[in-house]
Amino acid sequence: MLAEVPATRDAGVPSGDTLIELRKLVVEYGVGDRLVRAVDGIDLSIRSNEILGLAGESGCGKSTVANAVMQILRPPARIAGGSVLFRGEDLATKSKEELRKFRWRNVSMVFQSAMNALNPVMRVGDQFVDMMRAHEHVSKSTALARAGELLDLVGIDKRRIRAYPHELSGGMRQRVIIAMALALQPELVILDEPTTALDVVVQREILQQVRDLQRDFGFAVLFITHDLSLLLEFAHRTAIMYAGEIVEEAPSELLHANPLHPYTIGLLKSFPPLTGPIERMTGIPGSPPDLADPPAGCRFHPRCPHCSAADAALYLRQTTERPLLREIEPGHRVACHLVESPA
Amino acid sequence: MRPDELEVRDLTKHFAAGNNLFGHRGRVHAVDEVSFVLRPGTITALVGESGSGKSTVARLLAHLYEPTAGSVIFDGRDVASDRRRRDVLRYRSQVQMIFQDPFGSLNPVKTIRHHLARPLRIHGIVPPNRTDERIHELLTTVGLVPPEKIAAKFPHELSGGQRQRVAIARALAVEPAMLIADEPTSMLDVSIRIGILNLMLELKEKRRLGFLYVTHDLASARYVADTVLVMYAGQIVEQGPVDQVLQHPLHPYTRLLLSAVPDSATGLHAARMELRKNISSAAIDPGEGCRFVARCPLAIGVCSRITPALVEAAPAQSARCHVTAPFPAIREEADVEPAR
Numbered sequence: 001m002l003a004e005v006p007a008t009r010d011a012g013v014p015s016g017d018t019l020i021e022l023r024k025l026v027v028e029y030g031v032g033d034r035l036v037r038a039v040d041g042i043d044l045s046i047r048s049n050e051i052l053g054l055a056g057e058s059g060c061g062k063s064t065v066a067n068a069v070m071q072i073l074r075p076p077a078r079i080a081g082g083s084v085l086f087r088g089e090d091l092a093t094k095s096k097e098e099l100r101k102f103r104w105r106n107v108s109m110v111f112q113s114a115m116n117a118l119n120p121v122m123r124v125g126d127q128f129v130d131m132m133r134a135h136e137h138v139s140k141s142t143a144l145a146r147a148g149e150l151l152d153l154v155g156i157d158k159r160r161i162r163a164y165p166h167e168l169s170g171g172m173r174q175r176v177i178i179a180m181a182l183a184l185q186p187e188l189v190i191l192d193e194p195t196t197a198l199d200v201v202v203q204r205e206i207l208q209q210v211r212d213l214q215r216d217f218g219f220a221v222l223f224i225t226h227d228l229s230l231l232l233e234f235a236h237r238t239a240i241m242y243a244g245e246i247v248e249e250a251p252s253e254l255l256h257a258n259p260l261h262p263y264t265i266g267l268l269k270s271f272p273p274l275t276g277p278i279e280r281m282t283g284i285p286g287s288p289p290d291l292a293d294p295p296a297g298c299r300f301h302p303r304c305p306h307c308s309a310a311d312a313a314l315y316l317r318q319t320t321e322r323p324l325l326r327e328i329e330p331g332h333r334v335a336c337h338l339v340e341s342p343a
Numbered sequence: 344m345r346p347d348e349l350e351v352r353d354l355t356k357h358f359a360a361g362n363n364l365f366g367h368r369g370r371v372h373a374v375d376e377v378s379f380v381l382r383p384g385t386i387t388a389l390v391g392e393s394g395s396g397k398s399t400v401a402r403l404l405a406h407l408y409e410p411t412a413g414s415v416i417f418d419g420r421d422v423a424s425d426r427r428r429r430d431v432l433r434y435r436s437q438v439q440m441i442f443q444d445p446f447g448s449l450n451p452v453k454t455i456r457h458h459l460a461r462p463l464r465i466h467g468i469v470p471p472n473r474t475d476e477r478i479h480e481l482l483t484t485v486g487l488v489p490p491e492k493i494a495a496k497f498p499h500e501l502s503g504g505q506r507q508r509v510a511i512a513r514a515l516a517v518e519p520a521m522l523i524a525d526e527p528t529s530m531l532d533v534s535i536r537i538g539i540l541n542l543m544l545e546l547k548e549k550r551r552l553g554f555l556y557v558t559h560d561l562a563s564a565r566y567v568a569d570t571v572l573v574m575y576a577g578q579i580v581e582q583g584p585v586d587q588v589l590q591h592p593l594h595p596y597t598r599l600l601l602s603a604v605p606d607s608a609t610g611l612h613a614a615r616m617e618l619r620k621n622i623s624s625a626a627i628d629p630g631e632g633c634r635f636v637a638r639c640p641l642a643i644g645v646c647s648r649i650t651p652a653l654v655e656a657a658p659a660q661s662a663r664c665h666v667t668a669p670f671p672a673i674r675e676e677a678d679v680e681p682a683r
Contacts, residue, residue, distance in 0.1 A: 200392070202392070271562060278566060280544075282537065
């Protein structure tokens with residue numbers, strides 16, 4: 001462990017001002033007397049000009065974070081604590097109309113099954129026009145011309161603005177949605193499992209394109225997936241979520257080289273290698289906890305390979321005390337009792 | 344061929360595609376003259392992108408589709424043309440299928456016990472008074488313990504990984520010789536995929552089950568499989584021992600697939616891929632010539648004129664490529680034509 005914390009943070013990560021800041025954010029879903037804390041007090045910031053990855057298993061709360069940033073949580077979900085700041089302004093203070101403009105113009109979002117979100121009886125170009133004219137005063141012809149340019153950017157022939165969605169493959173429809181998300185030049189694009197439904201080759205083509213566009217236009221990306229290997233490759237920084245909490249966060253290269261949380265290590269060990277010897281792997285035994293009744297102490301302790309009654313003092317802490325997310329080395333934060341604090 | 348092997352011979356399935364401008368109905372060659380053998384105690388991976396026809400092969404083997412041509416030979420008989428319920432049942436008791444979606448393949452209003460008791464009853468596997476005992480054995484085999492507790496649960500009370508294990512237990516209930524697993528892990532979280540793959544390995548080693556493992560994930564194919572079949576646009580374009588094929592891929596499509604995957608062993612970054620625009624499916628009304636030609640970096644003149652045959656270019660490894668696995672007769676022509 002590093003003994004001192006140097007002044008410079010996050011080497012290798014684009015430095016930008018903070019665009020979105022989540023402060024002690026709590027999101028609850030209440031159904032009857034059952035209360036589920038999907039997001040339980042997380043601190044996370046997204047800087048302009050960076051790709052931030054958010055990884056975790058189904059049900060860990062990662063999509064809820066995205067919905068909170070986009071301000072599209074609907075009952076029974078509600079923000080029960082903390083805040084979401086956009087350029088320092090609390091989004092909770094914004095009016096409905098301000099939020100309507102904020103979405104798409106400042107922050108846009110691509111959902112997992114977004115390719116099914118296109119209107120099947122409307123030409124692709126007209127859907128661009130509708131969306132743009134809901135936010136800007138532009139003529140139809142200007143909007144159509146822009147739609148053509150955007151399609152071109154994501155690798156689709158601009159003549160396809162005349163196509164209907166069913167005439168495009170799943171991968172092409174997903175690109176259309178990404179082009180739409182970029183149409184108003186937002187400062188942040190949220191990609192929630194954008195390529196999970198697509199096969200590997202198409203997935204890579206799309207992600208490569210997103211990265212190129214991000215580099216050229218300088219917007220920020222919040223990229224959510226359960227596939228950590230993708231994030232390590234495409235994201236500048238990666239945060240790992242488990243059971244509603246962030247358990248580790250670091251620049252992606254550092255996270256790959258020096259993962260500290262047993263959950264992160266387990267995730268990284270869940271991918272069989274393509275070269276070299278094949279050893280029997282174990283993955284992560286067990287399954288994520290029920291968020292209506294999360295385990296006391298460290299939420300990962302029932303699945304943690306380093307949690308046993310052998311060390312009584314440590315075991316007591318692991319099972320009763322919630323570990324705090326602490327900075328261990330520059331830009332690297334971990335919430336684990338096993339990881340020593342820097343002196 | 345041994346009676347416990349399953350041989351697929353020139354299996355072909357065509358579907359009608361949508362109308363084009365002139366009212367002509369195209370034909371999708373979803374599976375075109377595919378041949379391979381599944382052996383007990385081995386796992387054969389079938390890899391390819393969506394639309395390559397790999398799931399159609401799985402469904403043909405599970406007797407869910409009728410082939411357009413070709414045969415599936417098992418236990419000395421061509422079972423592809425079986426129509427009588429008794430024959431189909433007998434085949435299905437030997438060859439079972441596991442589907443991709445563990446959420447859609449279980450009845451939400453029935454307990455796990457119900458799902459496992461049904462095949463035991465239909466196929467008359469055990470006397471009724473031993474049903475529960477057998478169900479508990481099956482659940483224990485797939486790692487769902489304590490079995491008494493799991494059997495009483497409903498599908499929604501289980502996680503995705505547990506549901507997929509139930510689906511495997513159900514397939515095992517009839518004591519099959521072969522399992523056809525169609526992307527059994529693709530809808531599961533990364534962290535629990537390995538558990539399902541390990542279960543397949545265990546069943547292969549301890550019970551000598553044979554598997555056809557359909558996937559688009561090359562790393563998992565390497566982890567579990569002995570042999571790999573690579574499919575593109577309805578055809579097998581490369582086949583061989585999995586390690587050999589992934590280390591020394593012959594077909595440009597296999598190379599493309601490999602370049603799309605970051606290797607967890609060596610580093611983070613896969614090679615940069617060339618982007619393509621508006622490529623339509625090569626499986627619709629394919630003419631003569633290689634179906635991969637429009638995407639191929641190695642294409643030469645002959646590729647768009649003559650369909651390459653599956654040629655054994657290395658021991659036990661064959662590929663369908665004029666350039667990397669040339670057929671002796673056209674090798675000469677391939678040499679003189681410059682790459683375009």
